[in-house]
Amino acid sequence: MTARPSHTTGSTDVPLLETTxxxxxxxxxxxxxxxxxxxxxxxxxxxxxxxxxxxxxxxxxxxxxxxxxxxxxxxxxxxxxxxxxxxxxxxxxxxxxxxxxxxxxxxxxxxxxxxxxxxxxxxxxxxxxxxxxxxxxxxxxxxxxxxxxxxxxxxxxxxxxxxxxxxxxxxxxxxxxxxxxxxxxxxxxxxxxxxxxxxxxxxxxxxxxxxxxxxxxxxxxxxxxxxxxxxxxxxxxxxxxxxxxxxxxxxxxxxxxxxxxxxxxxxxxxxxxxxxxxxxxxxxxxxxxxxxxxxxxxxxxxxxxxxxxxxxxxxxxxxxxxxxxxxxxxxxxxxxxxxxxxxxxxxxxxxxxxxxxxxxxxxxxxxxxxxxxxxxxxxxxxxxxxxxxxxxxxxxxxxxxxxxxxxxxxxxxxxxxxVMDDDGYVGVTGRIKDVVIRGGENIYPREVEEFLLTHPDVLDVQVVGVPDARYGEELMAWVRLRDGIGTLTVEAVREFCDGRLAHYKVPRYVHVVEEFPMTVTGKVRKVEMREESRTLLGL
Missing domain, CATH: 3.40.50.12780 (ANL, N-terminal domain)
Incomplete structure (x- = not known):
């Protein structure tokens, strides 16, 4: 017997309110x-x-x-x-x-x-x-x-x-x-x-x-x-x-x-x-x-x-x-x-x-x-x-x-x-996109990345979510710096964001690298970055 399709319709016993x-x-x-x-x-x-x-x-x-x-x-x-x-x-x-x-x-x-x-x-x-x-x-x-x-x-x-x-x-x-x-x-x-x-x-x-x-x-x-x-x-x-x-x-x-x-x-x-x-x-x-x-x-x-x-x-x-x-x-x-x-x-x-x-x-x-x-x-x-x-x-x-x-x-x-079970109950198992959910707030890394790219010392940046006991997830920024600039501290990033970016979008961790892990087609491997971030932070 083939499994039923994952499609279900709610009851229509109570009609919609057609009013303002x-x-x-x-x-x-x-x-x-x-x-x-x-x-x-x-x-x-x-x-x-x-x-x-x-x-x-x-x-x-x-x-x-x-x-x-x-x-x-x-x-x-x-x-x-x-x-x-x-x-x-x-x-x-x-x-x-x-x-x-x-x-x-x-x-x-x-x-x-x-x-x-x-x-x-x-x-x-x-x-x-x-x-x-x-x-x-x-x-x-x-x-x-x-x-x-x-x-x-x-x-x-x-x-x-x-x-x-x-x-x-x-x-x-x-x-x-x-x-x-x-x-x-x-x-x-x-x-x-x-x-x-x-x-x-x-x-x-x-x-x-x-x-x-x-x-x-x-x-x-x-x-x-x-x-x-x-x-x-x-x-x-x-x-x-x-x-x-x-x-x-x-x-x-x-x-x-x-x-x-x-x-x-x-x-x-x-x-x-x-x-x-x-x-x-x-x-x-x-x-x-x-x-x-x-x-x-x-x-x-x-x-x-x-x-x-x-x-x-x-x-x-x-x-x-x-x-x-x-x-x-x-x-x-x-x-x-x-x-x-x-x-x-x-x-x-x-x-x-x-x-x-x-x-x-x-x-x-x-x-x-x-x-x-x-x-x-x-x-x-x-x-x-x-x-x-x-x-x-x-x-x-x-x-x-x-x-x-x-x-x-x-x-x-x-x-x-x-995943939908036989009784129509739905379990959410993950996210197709890279959205990070920090304490109920949805954060899309791309928005944070584009903002951090306006920092004069930042050449390129990738933001990923890492596990956090209190908020569920926190942000970690992987940063490539312009020639001759050696370090970028979390404090410096916070200071740059202060008053310009919502507090929950400010990365908690900063990791400076020379290169990002890439696929053969030249795409950044965020999956690998997330795994490595956990290791780096001991999470």
């Missing part, structure tokens, strides 16, 4: 107006769904008062805060495209996304962890005359915009009535294999339905309270967190602006959270925090672990010590809004640590031979592909790159190697 994000929020407000919508632990601020709606409407009117309208792009460059969420829903109600900017970005990367997206306005915090966002914005503005408005949270520019919104009588509902669920609403930049990041463009339909589906599989109701320490600038925070919550009338709990294990535990305990999110490194940090035993986590029922593979011991501790017996594993990518597969709350621990679950409702996944594109039999490794409502509209203004990722039959090719 704002209309979905309005329905929730009508259902649970006095339910708690948002809690910001750092400031103690709280919103009911009715209050959230009023503030979202004020921000929408304020943004409209600046002349922003459907299709315009507005950036948000901030850590997790209530204003991030207000801007997320306000832009959605106007049909304005929200451009997520990673708070780790520096001027070099900021300038690129401002230009590539054609950003009209940006909402930002004035500074974060000693880095002046205000200064970096001013640094890039002269090159981008289309960036007309800068709104700094907590300053007069933000207050003036929200005051204008409160004074305005713009009928936001009427604007919203002109929108379509298929309209673009969000651009998220994912590091590109050819240097600069690509802007995955997502619609109301993409992210609203994905957030809703995640919440359905976790059995969310208006009684759930979700601790969201993962960043809003990723789909993990703004879709699996915020949209899963608001589509079910649940509460979004923001423990801190940036991940802090003690603050997250405190928030989960004090706010009686029923669900907790994180990448495995976050759960490891919380479980090993000295204050762990001081916190009553008895309300925890579920949660999500995603971003990188979950170690068995960590999953067991999350279930036993945290009490999150229904914790779920999700797999996906920004380009698929993000989740394609998810474990179910009643799956065994073994399933939850050895697989990334089964296909989501209303989606299809298949595993294909990377060379021929043919579907492989179950139990055989190949490239994982996803098709359905969650696949992005495309990379912003990059049709050629979109065509490389999404084939003529609308399948998104993930670049991940996977």
């Amino acid at each position: 994000i704002g209309a979905d929020l309005a329905a929730t407000v009508a259902r649970v107006p006095d339910g708690e919508a948002l809690v910001e632990c750092a400031t103690g601020r709280r919103w009911t769904y009715r209050e959230l709606w009023d503030d979202v409407t004020a921000v929408a009117r304020g943004l409209a008062s600046l002349g922003l309208q459907k299709g315009d792009r507005v950036g948000i460059w901030a850590p997790n805060c209530a204003e991030w969420t207000l801007v997320q829903y306000a832009t959605a109600r106007l049909g304005v495209v929200l451009v997520n900017v990673n708070p780790a970005y520096r001027a070099h990367e900021l300038g690129y996304v401002v230009g590539q997206s054609g950003m009209r306005a940006i909402v930002a915090v004035p500074e974060l962890k000693g880095a002046s966002f205000a200064d970096m914005i001013e640094q890039v503005r002269p090159d981008h005359p289309h960036l007309t408005d800068v709104l700094l949270i907590g300053t007069p520019s933000w207050e003036a915009m929200t005051d204008a919104g409160r004074a305005s009588d713009l009928d936001v509902d009427a604007v919203e009535a002109t929108l379509d669920p298929g309209d673009p609403i969000n651009i998220q930049y994912t590091s590109g294999t050819t240097g600069f990041p690509k802007g995955a463009t997502l619609s109301h339909r993409n992210i609203l339905n994905n957030g809703f589906a995640v919440g359905e599989l976790l059995h969310y109701t208006a009684d759930d309270r979700i601790a969201i320490p993962v960043p809003f600038y990723h789909c993990f925070g703004m879709v699996m967190g915020n949209l899963a919550a608001t589509s079910h009338g649940a509460t979004m709990v923001v423990p801190a602006p940036m991940f802090d294990p003690a603050a997250t535990l405190r928030a989960a305990a004090q706010e009686r959270c029923t669900s907790l999110y994180g990448v495995p490194t976050m759960f490891i940090a919380m479980l090993s925090d000295p204050s762990f035993d001081e916190h009553d986590l008895s309300a925890l029922r579920t949660g999500i672990m995603a971003g990188s593979p979950c170690p068995v011991e960590v999953m067991k501790q999350v279930i036993e010590r945290m009490g999150a017996e229904e914790v779920s594993i999700c797999y996906g990518m920004t380009e698929t809004s993000p989740v394609s597969t998810q474990t179910r709350t009643d799956d065994s621990v073994e399933r939850r640590v050895s697989t990334v679950g089964r296909v989501h409702p209303n989606l299809e996944v298949k595993v294909v031979d990377p060379l021929t594109g043919d579907v492989v039999p179950r139990g055989t490794a190949g490239e994982l592909c996803t098709r359905g409502y969650s696949v992005m509209l495309g990379y912003w203004e990059e049709p050629a790159k979109t065509a490389e990722a999404i084939d003529a039959d609308a399948w998104m090719h993930t670049g991940d190697l996977a």
Whole structure:
């Protein structure tokens, strides 16, 4: 008997939401107006769904008062805060495209996304962890005359915009009535294999339905309270967190602006959270925090672990010590809004640590031979592909790159190697491309290499991932120096990158060589470099 093909379709019992994000929020407000919508632990601020709606409407009117309208792009460059969420829903109600900017970005990367997206306005915090966002914005503005408005949270520019919104009588509902669920609403930049990041463009339909589906599989109701320490600038925070919550009338709990294990535990305990999110490194940090035993986590029922593979011991501790017996594993990518597969709350621990679950409702996944594109039999490794409502509209203004990722039959090719078992559970076994995943952040070596090539002493550079106990992987740069230059220290590389490259992309190790290992056809042998790197570092 021949093995079944590695192709499976999710259930269609629950129909897709054919509505916009704002209309979905309005329905929730009508259902649970006095339910708690948002809690910001750092400031103690709280919103009911009715209050959230009023503030979202004020921000929408304020943004409209600046002349922003459907299709315009507005950036948000901030850590997790209530204003991030207000801007997320306000832009959605106007049909304005929200451009997520990673708070780790520096001027070099900021300038690129401002230009590539054609950003009209940006909402930002004035500074974060000693880095002046205000200064970096001013640094890039002269090159981008289309960036007309800068709104700094907590300053007069933000207050003036929200005051204008409160004074305005713009009928936001009427604007919203002109929108379509298929309209673009969000651009998220994912590091590109050819240097600069690509802007995955997502619609109301993409992210609203994905957030809703995640919440359905976790059995969310208006009684759930979700601790969201993962960043809003990723789909993990703004879709699996915020949209899963608001589509079910649940509460979004923001423990801190940036991940802090003690603050997250405190928030989960004090706010009686029923669900907790994180990448495995976050759960490891919380479980090993000295204050762990001081916190009553008895309300925890579920949660999500995603971003990188979950170690068995960590999953067991999350279930036993945290009490999150229904914790779920999700797999996906920004380009698929993000989740394609998810474990179910009643799956065994073994399933939850050895697989990334089964296909989501209303989606299809298949595993294909990377060379021929043919579907492989179950139990055989190949490239994982996803098709359905969650696949992005495309990379912003990059049709050629979109065509490389999404084939003529609308399948998104993930670049991940996977195996599907007889029950439809998927195990991700590796990556076809050289992407390095450090603490849940995808890093494409090519982007780091192109940046390091701007160093005056560097002739050539190759970046590979090496194993790391804390982050899963770290970067190691193999460097060839120009004639007469003998050494390049890690410190020198860090100094060169400081303020210009996101911290997680800065190589932890530097190895100076005269030549790279090459194939007979003159291609660099990264596989060999990775093996040798392990030996050199004693890993």
